[in-house]
Amino acid sequence: MIDTAALLARLEAVEARLRVAEDQLALSRIIASYGPAVDSGSAGTTADLWTEDGVYDTFPVVLHGRTDLSEMVTGELHQSLIQAGAAHLMGPPRIDLDGDRAVVTHYSQLVLRDEAGDGYRVWRTGVNRWEFLRTEQGWKATHRVNRQLDGSAEARELLVMLA
Amino acid sequence: MIDTAALLARLEAVEARLRVAEDQLALSRIIASYGPAVDSGSAGTTADLWTEDGVYDTFPVVLHGRTDLSEMVTGELHQSLIQAGAAHLMGPPRIDLDGDRAVVTHYSQLVLRDEAGDGYRVWRTGVNRWEFLRTEQGWKATHRVNRQLDGSAEARELLVMLA
Amino acid sequence: MIDTAALLARLEAVEARLRVAEDQLALSRIIASYGPAVDSGSAGTTADLWTEDGVYDTFPVVLHGRTDLSEMVTGELHQSLIQAGAAHLMGPPRIDLDGDRAVVTHYSQLVLRDEAGDGYRVWRTGVNRWEFLRTEQGWKATHRVNRQLDGSAEARELLVMLA
Numbered sequence: 001m002i003d004t005a006a007l008l009a010r011l012e013a014v015e016a017r018l019r020v021a022e023d024q025l026a027l028s029r030i031i032a033s034y035g036p037a038v039d040s041g042s043a044g045t046t047a048d049l050w051t052e053d054g055v056y057d058t059f060p061v062v063l064h065g066r067t068d069l070s071e072m073v074t075g076e077l078h079q080s081l082i083q084a085g086a087a088h089l090m091g092p093p094r095i096d097l098d099g100d101r102a103v104v105t106h107y108s109q110l111v112l113r114d115e116a117g118d119g120y121r122v123w124r125t126g127v128n129r130w131e132f133l134r135t136e137q138g139w140k141a142t143h144r145v146n147r148q149l150d151g152s153a154e155a156r157e158l159l160v161m162l163a
Numbered sequence: 164m165i166d167t168a169a170l171l172a173r174l175e176a177v178e179a180r181l182r183v184a185e186d187q188l189a190l191s192r193i194i195a196s197y198g199p200a201v202d203s204g205s206a207g208t209t210a211d212l213w214t215e216d217g218v219y220d221t222f223p224v225v226l227h228g229r230t231d232l233s234e235m236v237t238g239e240l241h242q243s244l245i246q247a248g249a250a251h252l253m254g255p256p257r258i259d260l261d262g263d264r265a266v267v268t269h270y271s272q273l274v275l276r277d278e279a280g281d282g283y284r285v286w287r288t289g290v291n292r293w294e295f296l297r298t299e300q301g302w303k304a305t306h307r308v309n310r311q312l313d314g315s316a317e318a319r320e321l322l323v324m325l326a
Numbered sequence: 327m328i329d330t331a332a333l334l335a336r337l338e339a340v341e342a343r344l345r346v347a348e349d350q351l352a353l354s355r356i357i358a359s360y361g362p363a364v365d366s367g368s369a370g371t372t373a374d375l376w377t378e379d380g381v382y383d384t385f386p387v388v389l390h391g392r393t394d395l396s397e398m399v400t401g402e403l404h405q406s407l408i409q410a411g412a413a414h415l416m417g418p419p420r421i422d423l424d425g426d427r428a429v430v431t432h433y434s435q436l437v438l439r440d441e442a443g444d445g446y447r448v449w450r451t452g453v454n455r456w457e458f459l460r461t462e463q464g465w466k467a468t469h470r471v472n473r474q475l476d477g478s479a480e481a482r483e484l485l486v487m488l489a
Contacts, residue, residue: 092354106358123444149365
C-alpha cells in the first residue's frame with residue numbers, strides 16, 4: 001500500500017524545485033533579450049525589462065523609470081552607435097534566487113564596427129548586477145548597475161560583493 | 164483522503180513543465196556545441212546539428228543540406244582560418260519554444276589570432292536566428308540565418324523581429 | 327481507479343530528470359562565477375571552485391590544489407592585470423553529465439584595458455575543458471585544462487575530443 005500523503009509531499013517538493021529551475025531559465029532569457037532589444041532600437045521592449053520605476057545606473061548616467069530607459073534607446077548617442085554597427089554582448093548570467101527576488105551578475109561588452117579596419121573593436125567591457133522582482137507580468141528589473149572594468153577600485157569592489 | 168486523480172493531474176502538469184525546461188537546456192547545449200564543432204574541423208558533427216536538408220544562410224552564401232555544411236568546414240577558407248587560430252564564439256541563447264518547434268537567437272563573433280600583435284582581433288560580430296525542429300534524433304536546425312551588425316538596416320530589422 | 331504504484335514510478339522518473347536539469351544549472355552557475363572570483367581578486371572563492379587537490383593546467387603552468395590556485399589570484403601577474411583593468415570572459419558552457427561526474431566545455435577570453443586607445447583588447451582566446459565531481463559541498467572541479475586557440479594542433483585536438 002503506497003501512502004498518497006507521502007506521494008503528495010514528494011510531488012510538492014518537485015513542484016518547488018521545478019519552479020526554481022524555471023525561474024533561472026526565465027532570468028537567463030531576460031539577459032539574453034537585452035542585446036536584441038537595444039541593438040534593434042526597440043525602446044518599448046527595452047524599457048519593459050524593468051519595473052515601471054526601475055533604475056539603470058550606468059556611470060555617469062542614472063536612468064529612472066521606463067521613460068528614461070526608452071529615451072536612452074531613442075536618443076542620439078544610442079541611435080548613432082547602432083546605425084554605425086554596434087553589439088551589446090552579454091556574458092552568461094550568474095543567478096542568485098531568493099523567493100520572489102533575484103540578483104543576476106554578468107559581464108557585458110559594447111563592440112563597435114571599426115571603420116578603419118575590416119572588423120570590430122571592443123569599446124566597453126564591464127560588469128553588471130541586476131536586481132529582479134517577480135511581478136504579475138513576470139520577472140522585472142528594479143535596479144541594474146553597470147561598471148567598467150577599467151582598473152578602478154569601484155568595479156573590483158562590485159565584483160568582490162558578487163564573488 | 165487524497166484524490167489520486169488530482170495527484171495525477173498535478174504530476175502531468177509537472178511532466179509538461181519539466182519537458183519545457185529540458186528542451187531549453189538541450190537547445191542551449193546545441194548552440195554551445197557549434198564552436199567546438201567548427202573550430203576543431205569536425206565536419207560531420209557540424210552538419211549533424213541541422214536536419215538532412217537544413218539551410219544555413221550566412222550572407223552572401225546560402226548552404227543547403229548537410230553536404231554543403233560539411234564542405235564549409237572542410238573547405239579551404241575555413242581550414243586556413245582554424246589553422247591560423249580562430250574561435251567562433253557564441254553568446255547566450257534566447258530560446259522561444261513552441262511545442263516541437265523552437266527559435267533561438269544569439270550573437271556570435273569570429274575572433275582571429277592577430278599575427279602582428281600579441282593577441283586576437285574581432286573580425287566578425289553578428290546576430291543569429293535558428294529555427295529548430297524536434298526529431299527522433301533530438302532537436303535539429305532547419306534554418307539558420309546569420310547577419311553582421313555592420314549598421315545595415317537588414318541586421319537591425321532582423322533584431323527588431325527578434326526583440 | 328488510479329494505480330498509486332504507477333504514480334510513484336512516474337514521480338521517481340520526474341525526480342531523476344529534474345536532478346539532471348538542476349545539475350546543468352548548477353554547473354552553469356559555477357562557470358559564470360569564475361570571472362567575478364578572479365577579477366575581484368577573491369582567492370578563496372576561486373580556489374573553492376576546485377576540490378582540495380584539484381588541478382588547473384593552463385599552459386605552460388600547472389597548478390595543483392587550492393594553495394596553488396589561491397596563489398595564482400594573489401600573485402603579482404594576476405594582481406597587476408586586474409588593477410589595470412581586466413576581464414576573464416567565459417562563453418556559454420556545454421555540459422556532459424554522467425551521474426556524479428561531469429565534463430564542461432567553453433571558450434574563454436582575457437580582455438585587457440588598452441591604455442593607448444579608448445577601449446579594450448583581446449589578449450587571450452582559448453578553450454576550456456573542466457572535469458567536475460559531485461561532492462558533499464556540491465560540484466567541485468577536479469581538473470581544468472585551458473589552451474589557446476593559436477593555430478596549434480593541440481588546441482584543435484582538444485576541440486575534436488570535445489566536439
